Structure formats: structure tokens, C-alpha cells
Amino acid sequence: MPTSKPTSPRSEHGGPPRRTAAVTLEDVARSAGVSRASASRVVNGKAGVDPEIxxxxxxAVGRLGYAPNQAARSLVTRRAGTVLVVVSGGGDDGPDGPWGPGQVLADPFFGRVIGGLMGSLQPRDVHPVLMVASSEVERERVLSYLREGRADGVLVVSGHAGDPLPGLLAASGVPTVLFSRPETPMRLSYVDVASEQGAALAVDRLVGRGCERIGIITGPLDVPGAEDRLAGFREAMARHGFGWAPVERGAFSLPSGRECMARLIEEHQVDGVFASNDYMAVGAVHAAVEAGLRVPDDVAVVGFDDAAPAVVCRPALTTVRQPVEEMAAEMARILLDLLADRTATPRSAIFDPVLVVRDSA
Amino acid sequence: MPTSKPTSPRSEHGGPPRRTAAVTLEDVARSAGVSRASASRVVNGKAGVDPEIxxxxxxAVGRLGYAPNQAARSLVTRRAGTVLVVVSGGGDDGPDGPWGPGQVLADPFFGRVIGGLMGSLQPRDVHPVLMVASSEVERERVLSYLREGRADGVLVVSGHAGDPLPGLLAASGVPTVLFSRPETPMRLSYVDVASEQGAALAVDRLVGRGCERIGIITGPLDVPGAEDRLAGFREAMARHGFGWAPVERGAFSLPSGRECMARLIEEHQVDGVFASNDYMAVGAVHAAVEAGLRVPDDVAVVGFDDAAPAVVCRPALTTVRQPVEEMAAEMARILLDLLADRTATPRSAIFDPVLVVRDSA
DNA sequence: AAGCGTCCAGAGAGCGCTCTCTGGATCCGT
DNA sequence: ACGGATCCAGAGAGCGCTCTCTGGACGCTT
Incomplete structure (x- = not known):
């Protein structure tokens, strides 16, 4: 009897703290009259075990209400069974800056991503741990977490020009998947929407309904997506015979959309506008109304994202929808595959956007 | 030499998998020329260690790039260093049902809660693991997760009438904090907003600007918050000398708000309305506009929540704001306290709502 | 019938860490 | 100067699990 154990292992210690008489695999094995190894095999559904055992x-598991201790399991399998979901702001622009975590989190977009991730993760019993990484210390926290083996891989959700996180992750060799293509090419998987194609959808709609003076309100051009939308817009315009179009640069916010639209109306008498996201599109609608213009009759507006404001806005926004949930689901699937086969090469997926026609165009 | 170890413990196995030569505490101790126990003491910042050591x-830690293995640590400390954040829908009404996780997650409210939680959690190095629990299996997953020792406590975010989760958690004895008071009193901590008081704020505003025919659009009355808002509304109305007021029951959605408002206008010629959330308030504004009424001149509308639509809506919504971020932050703090002292009794915190005056009332 | 391969249950060695316990050194009081 | 209290570093015992390895039982081939 080497590992001798008191006969009544879970007796009262008299101590007030915890020790809620945790049931161990040892207990299960004893109760079932088999070895710990066999009990482990059964619990983990390994094949080749006597049906009787x-x-x-x-x-015994049912009788005792056994639940395997994850820490002990992780210690030997070297798997945490969790993945990190990092909401990554850019530099240290503070929690409420334009790209700070406060903003990102409050955006319904974030929730849709989470929902999509959960769809793929939860059934596989892998769970997302949330972390925000806008500052240097926070990024360091992410890296530590990973080094401590507390998560098996990373999903980077937001991301903003100049974000050093993807680079750090690529360097560390941790399985990683990004939402949206990294600015500089790197050996990392990602999912993204075909932004150019989305912009083309918007232009086609605008041209299709007879607009002849079409402008664009872009986002900050250091955001890869914004740049792609502009490029797609220009290309589509050229295809329709418009060699030039007025461009106003916004900041992805409602007020910036309004200001840009005011200029577009005053200086270029636009009758159609593509805004690179829905917040700016709503701002554009407001500006049009304030200028005494009817939407969509005098000026049509197409947004991008199909965010919550699109539906709330009056007139409801015609917009380009990215299939966020599916993208997130795929993102998680890619990571899961990467985890299953560490030698796999990065894989990416590009999704087609869809034009959602409502009232503004 | 009992626990003899090969001199070169991390030699190649020839196997292609992992084993990235993880640095252990043992390595650190050896490199520093001290015992593993001392190294542990230093790493954990215990007092009473020779400064030289x-x-x-x-x-050595810096030189070797050591990061403690969390699994090994958890195994002995019995602490996971994570808490579960459960987004709990009600019954099995499907992912896209009115209270399904899809809806809850896409609501910016969710992101604000997460943001608030992170604010308290992250600095203490406790990390939130997300889980959705609308169905029986999902609730079981939550309980298993806890039993497996993968999280130290639970924060229940959404919650809906008849949700069995709080009861299950209370029974299991896991440290738990709810967002919003449980329907049936139980030994659980929670944070909530003073809903009655919020409703009173709305009524005061409406009465203050001269409304004389005031109605309410409530949410489903099995949601505690909705009921409280109705009660607060009635009380405040009575205080202002209105013995009766028309009540329409919505479903917390934009269309339902619109329908309720249409009835309120047609049947009661209301000139002021309090909607129990912003989505319904926006619907109400739409209905008013459709009925040819001006907001706020012909009919004033006050919402509740100060959600994103409130700002986007035209006219911008006057609404009652719950300090979601602070509530969430406090929620996390309460849980942290509970974790630190398991014998502590449940503690709750009620927050004061604030009237945010914009254009609709 | 002997020899060999196959299959499967049990034994036991850790995974990396924390923490109690031991014992040597130092410091105090008397 | 000596006994006792105090302090602190090291030794070692696990925490609960997985997984390799061992060896017995069985079935097949020759």
C-alpha cells in the first residue's frame, strides 16, 4: 500500500475554509472497483475498454457526481481548453478614445462577433476568455497569459492601424486568427469581408437608381478596411464611367459623417453617397435632412456594416452587410483546426458582403 | 537522490509535437542557486526572503523568461483565476428569440457590461470566461465548468423571468453575483438600478413640460425591471395627481413600441409617453411621426437605458440612463470580495438612474 | 503443443507548482 | 555564556490527472 491514504479521506478538518469534499478519479475508481487508469479511460471515452468496466x-461517476479537475488535466495534457479573445485597440488612446476598448465593446458589432465565436466554440467545449489590449501593459498581459498556458490560442477581434499585437503574436508562435487582414502581410490566419466588392455593391445601387453625382465618405485611411472600400468605390465608379468622384474623409463616427455630408452637399451637390460605415451614414442622413433634402429622393445614402443604427434610423438605411456572425464562426473554426494540428499553415477566409436594401437608397 | 531526473531533462524526443522547452520553477531555482521553495516565494512576492535571494x-526569471504554469498552480491553490460571465437567456427560445443569446449579445448593453467588468477584473488579474446559457444543456455546461474548478465564481448578466440559473447557482454554493435582482428572493448578491426612481424621473420630466395625458409602454411584466418601472410610473403619476393612466404592454422591441404607441395615440390621445426601454421609445417616436404628430411638441417621449439608438434617433431621445458600466464594475468588485472571503454574506448595490435630456421630451 | 502476437487492465511515474515541516543559524533575555 | 525564541532556506509531500509501460490472458499460427 504505497500511496496510503486515510480510510476516510474527506473527514472534517474542523477548519472553516473550503474543501467541499471534492470527488477525485481515485474515488471513482475505488467505487467502481477498477484502477484509476481504467476510470480515466472511461471518463475520456477511450476505445477498447471492457463494456462491463x-x-x-x-x-460510479453518476453516483458520486464526479467532475474531472481541469487543472490536473491541463497540467499533463498541456491544454487549457480555452482561447483568448482579444479586443485590441491601437495605441494608448485611452478607454474612451475613438478606438479604445470602451468604444469597441459598446459597439453591437462586438457582440455579434462574440455570438458567432460562441457558436463554433461552445459545442467543442472550448471557452473564450476576454481580454482588452490597448496599452503596452495590457499587451504584455496577453502574452503572459499565453505563456502561462492559460489559453491555447488567440482570436484578435478589433484591430487598428499600427496595432503591434498581431506582430507580437506571430513572433511568439501562438496559434492566432485575426478578424480582418493585418496591415502588413504576416504568417497569420484571418477572416475578412471583400470590402472592394461591398463598395461596388453600393455604387451599383446608387448608379442603378439614377444617381449622377456620387460621393464617398471614407473612414480613416490607415484602417485597411476603409482603404479597401475607397479603392472598391473608385474602381466601381470608373467601371460606370465616372472618372472622378468627391471624397470626404470621416472618422467612422456619426458627427464626422454629418460634417462630411454637409461639405459634399454644399460643394458638390451630390445626389448619392456611400458612407464607409453606418454611423457616418446616419450622420449623412441627418445632414441631408438639415439641408432640406429628402432621402432618398434628393440624395440617396448607402452605409456599410448593417449595424443597429441602420434599422433605427429614419429613413432606414440601405447598407452593405458583412456576415459578421459567420465570419466569427469561421474564425473560431480555423483556430480550432490550428489547435488540432499545430503544423498546419495559416488559412484565411474572405466573405462576400450583401446589399441590404431599405429606404435610404 | 530520490526523484532522480535525467541531467538533460528537455532533450529531443524526436517527436514533432510541442514541448517548446518550457522553463520551470526548478530551472529558475537552479539558475539562481536556491531551492525551488525560495524561488516560489520570490515569484509570489512573499515577505521574509533575503534580498540577495x-x-x-x-x-533568473528575467534571464530565462520564466512564466509560472497556471495549471500546476491551480492544482494546488484550487483557484482558477477566472470567473464565469454567463449570458443567460430564459427558456429554450432559440438563439434568435426575443431573449435568446443572439439578441442579448448584439445589444450594446452587453458590451457596456463587459467593459465595466473588465475595468475591475483585469487589474486584479482575474479574467472573464464567457458562456451562454439558454438551454438545459448549456446550464449544465455552466455547472460542470464550475465543478471542474475552471472558474472561481459567476457573474450572471442577462436574466429573464423564469430563468432557473440563479436558483441552481445559489444551490450549488458558488460565489455568484447577478445583474438585476432575482425574481424570487434568494441568498445571492446582485446589482441593480432603482427602476421605480427612474420611472419617476421620466414622469417628472413629462409633467414638468406640461403633459396632461401621459401613457406608458411597459416591457413584458415577468421581467422584474419592467414591473418596477411600471410601479414607479404609477406611483409618480399618483403623486402628481393622476389617478389613472393608459398602459400598453410591449416586448422591449422597436416594432412593439411602435404598435403600442399607435394605440396610445388613437385611443387615448396621449401627449406624453414613457417607454420602458429605448428600442420601444424609438418605435414610439416613429409611430408619432407616422401619425403626423411632432415630437416633442405634440407628444413627448422618454425612454429608458440610454442605449445607442437613443443618440441616433431623430429627435434624439430623452431617456433614463442606468450607469451600466459602474454597475458592472461594482458587480465584479462584489464577486472579488466574495472570493477573497468565502464566508462573507451576499451584498447588493442599487444604483441611481439619471435623466439624460435630449430632444424628445 | 509450443510459440508468437494481440488485447487490455493495472502499476506507477511524473506534469509544475505550493506549502508545511524540519532544522540550522541568529538573536534575545537572563 | 547558555537556553529558548525567532527567523528563514531547503526538503519533500502531495494536488488530481494522463499516459507509458508492464504483464497476464487469450487466440492464432505452424
Whole structure:
């Protein structure tokens, strides 16, 4: 009897703290009259175990209410069974800056991503741990977390020009998937929407309904997506015979959309506008109304994202929708594959955007 | 030499998998020329260690790039260093049902809660693991997760009438904090907003600007918050000398708000309305506009929540704001306290709502 | 019938860490 | 100067699990 253990291992210590009489695999094995190894095999659903033993162990598990201790399991399998979901702001622009975590989190977009991730993760019993990384210390926290083996991989959700995180992750060799293509090419998987194609959808709609003076309100051009939308817009315009179009640069916010639109109306008498996201599109609608213009009759507006404001806005926004949930789901699937086969090469997926026609165009 | 170890413990196995030559505490101790116990003491910042040893260990840690293995640590400390954040829908009404996780997650409210939680959690190095629990299996997953020791406590975010989760958690004895009071009183901590008081704020505003025919659009009355808002509304109305007021029951959605408002206008010629959330308030504004009424001149509308639509809506919504971020932050703090002292009794915090005056009332 | 391969249950060695316990050194009081 | 209290570093015992390895039982081939 080497590992001798008191006969009544879970007796009262008299101590007030915890020790809620945790049931261990040892207990299960004893109760089932088999070895710990066999009990482990059954619990983990390994093949090649005598049906009688399986039944005995299953019975003991149920009877005792056994739940395997994840820490002990992780210690030997070297798997945490969790992945990090990092909401990554850019530099240290503070929690409420334009790209700070406060903003990103409050955006319904974030929730849709989470929802999509959960769809793929939860059934596989892998769970997302949330972390925000806008500052240097926070990024360091992410890296530590990973080094401590507390998560098996990373999903980077937001991301903003100049974000050093993707580079750090690529360097560290941790399985990583990004939402949206990294600015500088790197050996990392990602999912993205075909932004150019989305912009083309918007232009086609605008041209299709007879607009002849079409402008664009872009986002900050250091954001890869914004740049792609502008490029797609220009290309589509050229295809329709418009060699030039007025461009106003906004900041992805409602007020900036309004200001840009005011200029577009005054200086270029636009009758159609593509805004690179819905917040700016709503701002554009407001500006049009303030200028005494009817939407969509005098000026049509197409947004991008199909965010919550699109539906709330009056007139409801015609917009380009990115299939965020599906993209997130795929993102998680890619990571899961990467985790299953560490030698796999990065894989990416580009999704087609869809034009959602409502009232503004 | 009992636990003899090969001189070169991390030699190649020839196997292609992992084993990235993880640095262990043992390595640190050896490199610093001290015992593993001392190294541990330094790493964990325990007092009473020779400064010379501290320096030696710190040096070794830096030199080797040591990061403690969380699984091993958890195994003995019985702490996961994570908490579960459960987005709990009600019954099995499907992912896209009115209270399904899809809806809850896409609501910016969710992101604000997460943001608030992170604010308290992240600095203490406790990390939130997200889980959705609308169905029986999902609730079981939550309980398993806890039993497996993968999280130290739970924060329940959404919650809906008849949700069995709070009861299950209370029964299991896991440290738990709810966002919003449980329907049936139970030994659980929670944070909530003073809903009655919020409703009173709305009524006061409406009465203050001269409304004389005031109605309310409530949410589903099995949601505690909705009921409280109705009660607060009635009380405040009575205080202002209105013995009766028309009540329409919505579903917390934009269309339902619109329908309720249409009835309120047609049947009661209201000139002021309090909607129990902003989505319904926006719907109400739409209905008013459709009925040819001006907001706020012909009919004033006050919402509740100060959600994103409130700002986007035209006219911008006057609404009652719950300090979601602070509530969430406090929620996390309460849980942290509970974790630190398991014998502590449940503690709750009620927050004062604030009237945010914009254009609709 | 002997020899060999196959299958499967049990034994036991850790995974990396924390923490109690031991014992040597130092410091105090008398 | 000596006994006792105090302090602190090291030794070692696990925490609960997985997984390799061992060896017995069985079935097949020759």
C-alpha cells in the first residue's frame, strides 16, 4: 500500500475554509472497483475498454457526481481548453478614445462577433476568455497569459492601424486568427469581408437608381478596411464611367459623417453617397435632412456594416452587410483546426458582403 | 537522490509535437542557486526572503523568461483565476428569440457590461470566461465548468423571468453575483438600478413640460425591471395627481413600441409617453411621426437605458440612463470580495438612474 | 503443443507548482 | 555564556490527472 491514504479521506478538518469534499478519479475508481487508469479511460471515452468496466465507471461517476479537475488535466495534457479573445485597440488612446476598448465593446458589432465565436466554440467545449489590449501593459498581459498556458490560442477581434499585437503574436508562435487582414502581410490566419466588392455593391445601387453625382465618405485611411472600400468605390465608379468622384474623409463616427455630408452637399451637390460605415451614414442622413433634402429622393445614402443604427434610423438605411456572425464562426473554426494540428499553415477566409436594401437608397 | 531526473531533462524526443522547452520553477531555482521553495516565494512576492535571494531569483526569471504554469498552480491553490460571465437567456427560445443569446449579445448593453467588468477584473488579474446559457444543456455546461474548478465564481448578466440559473447557482454554493435582482428572493448578491426612481424621473420630466395625458409602454411584466418601472410610473403619476393612466404592454422591441404607441395615440390621445426601454421609445417616436404628430411638441417621449439608438434617433431621445458600466464594475468588485472571503454574506448595490435630456421630451 | 502476437487492465511515474515541516543559524533575555 | 525564541532556506509531500509501460490472458499460427 504505497500511496496510503486515510480510510476516510474527506473527514472534517474542523477548519472553516473550503474543501467541499471534492470527488477525485481515485474515488471513482475505488467505487467502481477498477484502477484509476481504467476510470480515466472511461471518463475520456477511450476505445477498447471492457463494456462491463465502462458501465461500472459510468455508474460510479453518476453516483458520486464526479467532475474531472481541469487543472490536473491541463497540467499533463498541456491544454487549457480555452482561447483568448482579444479586443485590441491601437495605441494608448485611452478607454474612451475613438478606438479604445470602451468604444469597441459598446459597439453591437462586438457582440455579434462574440455570438458567432460562441457558436463554433461552445459545442467543442472550448471557452473564450476576454481580454482588452490597448496599452503596452495590457499587451504584455496577453502574452503572459499565453505563456502561462492559460489559453491555447488567440482570436484578435478589433484591430487598428499600427496595432503591434498581431506582430507580437506571430513572433511568439501562438496559434492566432485575426478578424480582418493585418496591415502588413504576416504568417497569420484571418477572416475578412471583400470590402472592394461591398463598395461596388453600393455604387451599383446608387448608379442603378439614377444617381449622377456620387460621393464617398471614407473612414480613416490607415484602417485597411476603409482603404479597401475607397479603392472598391473608385474602381466601381470608373467601371460606370465616372472618372472622378468627391471624397470626404470621416472618422467612422456619426458627427464626422454629418460634417462630411454637409461639405459634399454644399460643394458638390451630390445626389448619392456611400458612407464607409453606418454611423457616418446616419450622420449623412441627418445632414441631408438639415439641408432640406429628402432621402432618398434628393440624395440617396448607402452605409456599410448593417449595424443597429441602420434599422433605427429614419429613413432606414440601405447598407452593405458583412456576415459578421459567420465570419466569427469561421474564425473560431480555423483556430480550432490550428489547435488540432499545430503544423498546419495559416488559412484565411474572405466573405462576400450583401446589399441590404431599405429606404435610404 | 530520490526523484532522480535525467541531467538533460528537455532533450529531443524526436517527436514533432510541442514541448517548446518550457522553463520551470526548478530551472529558475537552479539558475539562481536556491531551492525551488525560495524561488516560489520570490515569484509570489512573499515577505521574509533575503534580498540577495530575491535579486538572484528575479534575475533568473528575467534571464530565462520564466512564466509560472497556471495549471500546476491551480492544482494546488484550487483557484482558477477566472470567473464565469454567463449570458443567460430564459427558456429554450432559440438563439434568435426575443431573449435568446443572439439578441442579448448584439445589444450594446452587453458590451457596456463587459467593459465595466473588465475595468475591475483585469487589474486584479482575474479574467472573464464567457458562456451562454439558454438551454438545459448549456446550464449544465455552466455547472460542470464550475465543478471542474475552471472558474472561481459567476457573474450572471442577462436574466429573464423564469430563468432557473440563479436558483441552481445559489444551490450549488458558488460565489455568484447577478445583474438585476432575482425574481424570487434568494441568498445571492446582485446589482441593480432603482427602476421605480427612474420611472419617476421620466414622469417628472413629462409633467414638468406640461403633459396632461401621459401613457406608458411597459416591457413584458415577468421581467422584474419592467414591473418596477411600471410601479414607479404609477406611483409618480399618483403623486402628481393622476389617478389613472393608459398602459400598453410591449416586448422591449422597436416594432412593439411602435404598435403600442399607435394605440396610445388613437385611443387615448396621449401627449406624453414613457417607454420602458429605448428600442420601444424609438418605435414610439416613429409611430408619432407616422401619425403626423411632432415630437416633442405634440407628444413627448422618454425612454429608458440610454442605449445607442437613443443618440441616433431623430429627435434624439430623452431617456433614463442606468450607469451600466459602474454597475458592472461594482458587480465584479462584489464577486472579488466574495472570493477573497468565502464566508462573507451576499451584498447588493442599487444604483441611481439619471435623466439624460435630449430632444424628445 | 509450443510459440508468437494481440488485447487490455493495472502499476506507477511524473506534469509544475505550493506549502508545511524540519532544522540550522541568529538573536534575545537572563 | 547558555537556553529558548525567532527567523528563514531547503526538503519533500502531495494536488488530481494522463499516459507509458508492464504483464497476464487469450487466440492464432505452424
Amino acid at each position: 465502462v458501465a461500472a465507471v459510468r455508474g | 530575491v535579486a538572484a531569483v528575479r534575475g
